[in-house]
Amino acid sequence: MKISDIEAREGIVWTEREQEAEYPLPRWYAGVREKSLHELTLDDLGRFVRQELYLADILPYVLEKLCEDPLAGALYRGQLLRAVSDLSDDGWKRLDESSRAAWAECIREARQEAERNLIAADVLLKRLES
Numbered sequence: 526m527k528i529s530d531i532e533a534r535e536g537i538v539w540t541e542r543e544q545e546a547e548y549p550l551p552r553w554y555a556g557v558r559e560k561s562l563h564e565l566t567l568d569d570l571g572r573f574v575r576q577e578l579y580l581a582d583i584l585p586y587v588l589e590k591l592c593e594d595p596l597a598g599a600l601y602r603g604q605l606l607r608a609v610s611d612l613s614d615d616g617w618k619r620l621d622e623s624s625r626a627a628w629a630e631c632i633r634e635a636r637q638e639a640e641r642n643l644i645a646a647d648v649l650l651k652r653l654e655s
Contacts, residue, residue, distance in 0.1 A: 529558045531579050550576075562586055568599035574608040577616050584609075584620065588628055595635030606635075 532539055541555050550572075557569050562582060565573070570590065573583045590597045591605060598604025620628070 526582070527559055527561050528579070531582050532558070535579075566599060567597055567605055571599060571605050571608045574605070574612065577613065580612075580616055580619050584624070584628075588624075588631055591635065592631040595632075595638065 529539075531537075539554075539558065541551065546552055546555070553569075553572060557565065560569070563586070565583075565586065567590065570583060570587050573579060574587060587605060587609060591609070595606060596602040597606070617625075
């Protein structure tokens with residue numbers, strides 16, 4: 526499924542106005558409209574989340590990326606996780622119960638992994654500083 530397919534399903538008619546082409550967000554959007562959801566980059570996914578666009582379709586791919594790498598990001602480590610954590614309450618309300626359960630499990634596992642890594646970092650720092 527492409528972004529333009531989601532637009533069609535949602536009844537959205539997108540037209541690029543010449544004056545908007547000079548702004549980064551409309552220029553980016555014009556570039557991703559014909560991408561399939563699988564082709565979206567980490568940067569694309571983060572932008573869709575920050576703009577709260579097509580969340581029902583985008584969030585499953587974000588979850589997949591975060592389960593693979595909880596610190597995934599295009600510009601910095603953890604960028605995608607931070608974008609998702611900043612979603613409005615309305616954004617989260619769009620998820621059904623099974624999706625919420627999947628997110629909770631993935632985030633719990635990510636947190637446990639992070640805690641284990643922090644413990645390992647503390648052990649290493651103690652050794653280095655003694």
